[in-house]
Amino acid sequence: MGPTLTAPRLLLKLLAVIGVAVIATVAVSVAWTAIGGGQLGPHGLIALSLGVLGTVGLTWALMALAFKSSREGWDDRPGNPDKP
Numbered sequence: 001m002g003p004t005l006t007a008p009r010l011l012l013k014l015l016a017v018i019g020v021a022v023i024a025t026v027a028v029s030v031a032w033t034a035i036g037g038g039q040l041g042p043h044g045l046i047a048l049s050l051g052v053l054g055t056v057g058l059t060w061a062l063m064a065l066a067f068k069s070s071r072e073g074w075d076d077r078p079g080n081p082d083k084p
Helices: 007-034 042-072
Strands: none
Touching (some): 007 042
């Protein structure tokens, strides 16, 4: 088994996810302004932040499931390949 998920460890992981989301939001906002899209208003920034945070969270969850599946052997071939 892996290390237990304590409160400080969970907090660090959540802060890392939020940090990545903030950096991505700022980068997309700057890129949008640089290509001539104009300034994003508060509603645009909120929508962009929620979209980025949702994407980062979904990526984190799917990668965690992939690693869990790999560790527990769900990806291994069955003993008898003739059975469906």
